[in-house]
Amino acid sequence: MITFILNNKTIKTSAHSGMTLLDFVRYEQRLTGTKIGCREGDCGACTVLVRTLENDTITYQSITSCISPLGNAHGKHIVTVEGTNLKNKLTTAQEAMKANYATQCGFCTPGFVVALTGFAISNSDKNYSKALDAISGNICRCTGYKSIEKAACQVVEKLENQEKNSFKWLIENGFIPEYFEGIPQRLKEIEADDLDQPKGKYVAGGTDLYVQQADNLIDNSVHLIQEKNFLKGIEINNGICNIGANSTVTDLWNHTELNSYFPNLKKHLKLVSSEQIRNMASFGGNLVNASPIGDMTIFFLALNSKITIINPAGKERQLPLKEFYQDYKTYDLKDGELIKTISFKLPTKDSYFNFEKVCKRTHLDIASVNSAINISLENEKIQEAHVSIGGVAAIPKYLHKTSAFLNGKSLTSEIIMEAGDILQNEISPISDVRGSSDYKRLLGRQLFFAHFTELFPKQFNLNDFVQHA
Template sequence: MITFILNNKTIKTPENSGMTLLDFVRYQQRLTGTKIGCREGDCGACTVLVGTLNTKGILEYQSITSCISPLGNAHGKHIVTVEGTNLNDKLTTAQEAMKSNYATQCGFCTPGFVVALTGFALSNSENNYSTALDAISGNICRCTGYKSIEKAAHQVVEKLENKNTNSINWLIENEFIPQYFETIPQRLKAIEIKDLNQPKGKYISGGTDLYVQQADNLTNNSVHLIAEKDYLKGITIENDICTIGTNTTVSDLWNHSELNNYFPNLKKHLKLVSSEQIRNMASLGGNFVNASPIGDMTIFFLALNSDITITDKDEKERTIALKNFYQDYKTYDLKDGELLKNISFKLPNKSTFFNFEKVCKRTHLDIASVNSAIHILVENEMISEAHIAIGGVAAIPKYLHETSKFLTGKSLTSETILEANDILQNEIAPISDVRGTSDYKRLLARQLFFAHFTEVFPKQFTLKDFIQHA
C-alpha cells in the first residue's frame, strides 16, 4: 500500500506504483490545479513539491515534474500541489507576487510557477535573485512574457531577506505556506512506512528518461522502484577517490560543498543539465543506462575516467571502466538482474583541469547537439594525462581513446592541440538528424575541443590561435 501525505491529507492507495503522480493527483484526487502540459518534464505545468525527511529527521522540500514521476516514489513523503499552498482567506506571498506584477495571463502555467517559487522559499538554497530564477527555470510560459514573472521572483526574494533558521514557522508567519506545514514532520514520522516490496518489473529510479519514452507501459505494468535503496545512495570522499551512489541526483552533486571545492565550476557546468525540477529527480545511474549518445552526465563522468561498480541479485559485484561499458547504440555491458551500484573517480589536484561544454538550440533546458568534457593533467607545460569525452558524434557516448592517448606526453602548445583535433575528427562519426547535420556536428566537436583549452588556459590560448590554423 502506497502511503504518503498529499497536502494536508494522508493517502493510502493500492494503485500501481508505476502510475504517474500527475495522473493520481488529477484523476484520483481531483486536484486539477496541477496541469497536464508536455508529459515530458519540459514545461513545468505539473510541478509539485516533494518533502522528504532526511537522516536527521528534518523535512527537506524539492520541486519535481509530476508527469514523469512514478506514484510509488511518493511513498513516505509529503507531496504538495498548488492547492496545498493555499491560505484560507488570502493569497500566499508567491501568489501575491504573481498577481501584483501582472505575471499571469491565460493562467495555465501559473500554478507551476507558484509551486516552484514556494519550493524556492522552502529550500535551503541562497536567497538571491539568480537562485530564484534557477528555481523557475523549468517552468515555461507561452503568453505572459518572462519579465513580469522575473519581477515576481524578485519580490519573493525581497520578502525572504529576513528568513531565519527556523524557516517553517517563519514561512508560515510570513504567509508563504499554510499552518498545517508545521505538523507534517511528526505526521510523516508517525506513518509506518514499509518497503513496497515490488521486486518485479523494470528498474526505475527517478524515471525522467523512462517515463518520457514508455509512460503508458510503465503505468499499466509492475515496476521495481529503487530510488530509496540506501545502498545506491551517498557521496563519499576517501584517499582522493570520490565514490557516488547511482541514485545520486544532479542536485545532490550541485549541493555537495566538498565536490564544489574540487570542481570550482561545478554549478556552472551542471546548470547546463536540464531544469531544477529534473535535476532534483534524475539519477546518475538512470542517465548511464539510458545510454543516450548525448547524455550530459555520462559525458561528464567519462572524461573523469570513472569506474562503475555493478551488483547483481546475489550482491556479487564487478567493476569496469565506464569507457568500456558502452558497446553499441543503446547496448551496454549489463546482464539481467544487474544494477549499477556506484561510480568512482580520482579527484583532481592542483595540476588537474576539468571542463564541460555543451551546445544546443537553447542555452539551457535542452538536449545537446554536441557536448564534451575534458580532464587533463599538466605538469611543467607537459600533458601527463588526458581524458576527453564527446557526445552527439557517435552511436554511443564517446570516450576519445586515440585523441586522449595522443595528447598524453605532449607539450601543451597550440600545435599539439591542432594535431589532436585531426585525430579527434577521425575518431568521430556523426550523423545528420534533427539536432544538426554531420558537418555541423563535426564543426561543433572542433569548437568545443578548442573551447576546453581556451576556458581552462585563458592566459595561454585564445580561440583565434586555433581557428586561423584549423
C-alpha cells in the first residue's frame, strides 16, 4: 500500500506504483491545477513539491510529476498548487505573479507558483539568482518570462527578513498555509514501510525511463530503488570521493566539502538540466542510460572514475567507468546487477577540472557536444590528463589517445593544438538534429581549446588556437 500525504490529506492507495504521480494527482484525486504539458519533464507545468522525512528542517524540493513514478511518493509529503492555497487570499508567490502581470494564457502559471513557493521554503540562499534557478525548469509559452522574473524578484524581496527554517514565519507572511507546520509530525506517524517490490524493471528517479518508456512502465511491474539506503550518500575518505548511485546532482550541488574541491562545481552543474530534474535524476540512472551526451557521464569520465557494481546476491565488482561502455546503449552490466557507487580521486592543489557544454539554449537542454578535462601539473608539465567528450561517438567518449598524448608534455599552445588533432582522429560524429558531423567536429575542437583558456586564462586565449578553428 502506497502511503503519503498529498497536500493536507493522507493517502493510502493500492494504485500501480509505476503510474506517474501526475496521473494519480489529476485523474485519481481530481487536482487539475497540475498541468499536463510535454510529459518529458521539460516544461515544468506539472511541477509539485516533495518532502522526505530525513530531519526536522525544511527540505522541500521541486520535481516534475509527469516523469515521477507514484511509488516514489511513498512516505513523503507531496504538494500541488492546490496545496499552497490560503483561505480567502493569495499566497505571496501568487500575489507576486498577479502584481507583475506575470501570466498570459495561464497554463504554465501553477507550475511557476509551485516552483517559487518551493524556493521560498527551501534551504537555498534567498537571492534573485537562486530564485531564477528555481524556475529554470519552467517554460512560459507566451514569452512572458520577464514579468515572471519580476515576480520572482518580488518574492525575494519579501524573504529578506525571513527567520531561517521557520515554518511559523513563512505561514505568518503568507508563503504557505498553516497545515505545513504539522507535516513533520504527521510524516513520522504514517505507516511507510518499504513497498512490496515485484520483479520488474529497475527505476530510480525515472527521469529518462519515463520519457522513453512511460506507457510500458505504467502498465507493467517496476522495481523502485530510489529509497534504497545502500545506494545513497556521498562519502569522502583519504582523498577518495564515493558517491551512491542514487545520489542526485542536487546532492553534489549542496555538498559543502565537494564544492571546496571543485570551486566551479555549481557553475558546471547549472548546465545540467533544470532544478526540478537535478532534484530527481540519479547518477546511476544517468550512467546506465548510456546516452552519448549524458552530462554527468562526461563529468565522471574526466575524473577517471571507477564504478562498483552489485548483483542480487550482494557480490560486488569494480571497473573503470571508461571500460563500462561497449557500443551504443550497450554496457557491461549483467541481468539483475546495479551500479552501487561511483568513486574518484579528489583534486589536489596541482590539478584542474573543467566542464563545457554547447546546446541550443543555455539551460534545460540536451548538448550538441559536451566535454570535460581533468589534468594535474608539476613544473608546467602535465603529469596526468583525462579528457572526455560527448555527442561525437556512439558512446560517452573517454579520449584514450588524446589523454595519453598529453601525459608528460609541457603545457604549451603547440602541444594543445597537436592534441586537438589527435582528438579529431578519435571521434566519429554523425549528423543529426543537434548538428552536422562537421559542426560537431568544430565544437569538439573548440571545447577542447576552451578548457585551457578557461583554466589558464593568463597563459592562453582563443587567438592562440585560431589557426585551428
